[in-house]
Amino acid sequence: MTDRTAGYRTDPADDPTFDPGTDRGAFLERVTAWIDDDVDAGDQDELRHLLDLADSPDPRKHDVRAAALAELQDRFSGPLEFGTAGLRGRMAAGPHRMNRAVVIRAAAGLGAYLLDALGPAGAGGAARPRVVVGFDARHRSRAFAVDSAAVLTAAGLDVLVLPTALPTPVLAFAVRHLGADAGVMVTASHNPPADNGYKVYLGGRVVTDSGQGAQIVPPYDARIAAAIAAVGPARSVPRAGTGWTVLDREIVGAYVRSVLALSDGAPRRLKVVTTALHGVGGETVARVLRDAGFTTVIPVEEQLDPNPDFPSVAFPNPEEPGAMDLALAVAQDSAADVVLANDPDADRCAVAVFDPRVGTYQGAETARSNGWRMLHGDEVGALLGDDVARRAVASGAAGGVLACSVVSSRLLGKIAAAHGLGFATTLTGFKWISRVDGLVFGYEEALGYCVDPAHVRDKDGISAALLVAQLANRLRAEGRTLVDALDDLARAHGLHVSDQLSARFTDLDRIGETMTHLRAAPPRTLAGAGVSDVTDLSAGLDGLPPTDGVRILTADGTRVIVRPSGTEPKVKCYLEVVLPVAPDASHDDLTAARAAARDRLDRVKADMQRALGL
16 A cells, blocks of 8 residues: 655644644545455546645645645445435535445445345345346446456355346336346436436235335335445455346346336327437337337437436436437427427426417427427326326226325325325325325426336336327317316416426525525415425424425415435425416416416515525
8 A cells, every 4th residue: 555644744834624623644644445346447546646646745736736635535435325316416526426336335235234134145935135226327336347247256145237228117027027136227317417327126925015116215224234234445345257147138028018008099180209318218208109109209309328427418407407408499390289208318308389379378488398398297297197097997996096296296195085095295206106005197397107006115217108199199188288288287286386496406405495594484475375384394284204494384375495406516406386277267267377386486486586595
């Protein structure tokens, strides 16, 4: 090990970015120890380069030395935290980044947890713990999956690997379909290109209740995290060279057949535009729609093939401004009926429709979109919730439950009551939604929908795309559109209009400071209506576990929920306005109501920006 303690000056004036209370030499020795124990030559070289810059005695390189030291401090600020979202972060070398060393230790911890929970492999005639590993097309995803398979196989587990880069819903399906005790999906979903992640599912003999095959929740996350913390350096973790099973493409066929079981068999008249946003969903979505009878499906060619650099979008997230521009242009040129977009791992589905009235209540947005507009996740959730509820009632599924997250629209609860079904509100995240007993449909406003919980206990943007297409197809046969169906729901339950305000931070400390500021000084009015209730969700709400968030209600029924994002460096505000609508309201009445709701939401946004100091 290289001695890097000699000759260092710890004067803060020499390195103002370094905490003078820290033993700089010891810190750099810790970096060197990680390098020595890393398994990836490229990552080792990356850290050595930073270490050499931080170690430079050349006084002319003061700024370079300080920057390199600050970068090292960030990369070694602690381990990348393993929680209910598994791991997710920027790909780079060091313990606070996504890299092979971190993934190898995570896989070793997961294997140790499974062996502890289920007993030694093969003990007493019991089957070895079974794990299915999947991966998307991001940079290093395949390498992370192979490392996981090698570690878990060496630990004595039965490891099955998906045959190629595939959507997350296929992995979630495989966990239940193959009776696996756990699943690992290497993906960062809709995060920027520099990120990757490690999502863990539990099922089989580990979780046997309604959460079987779902993403982990407490206390499983803490137990796995503790097992990871007990793992030694990555270089010391045994890795097999062979021994795992690479599944054939039949696993995709089995998933597709499960989705096609949702087909209504109606004649297809719909023209659909699809985009995979450079992710892994394009081929599977095309297969599902084709096999379900949709013959006029137009993909956005520039975004069809997987590309980990996501070259045509600033952020590979259909919610982000500009992400849907290419798809909307294709829809306009082809006179399509609907646009269906998946995020890069295809567990979410965005929907856009042509709405000739949109200019009345969205102004300049119409000029940019030629009348096409994105449906809000709450709108799609209401449409799918009503559709699934009708199917459930028709099939005699008494006792079925619709569920959504606490930040999603209150409309789904009214839909459930109208169909005589149960309703549940959960914390944000499908790890909670998918665990609801009796679930027949669940959604969250961030474009996630679970329409077939018997097969995929998670959000699934592919099966959701099929159901949206079918609904739009049936409506088209009646000379109607998805917008007309939304009007029907407004007449029945009131007009619920949602929106979101978010702030992205580079300084993560500002996220906590923003939440602290809101708790200390919440707004007294929103859009002129008095605030009637402010609830700190960290104390729990209506039986929900505590979570970092604040709910604000006004006297006129407007609701705002503010919380930090669980996957991105953002603070998000979820806004909902509810306006009464007459059961016989005309097209014009509803257009005016939507314009009034949009105006109110804009004023609520402005007030919340001031309240949050944004």
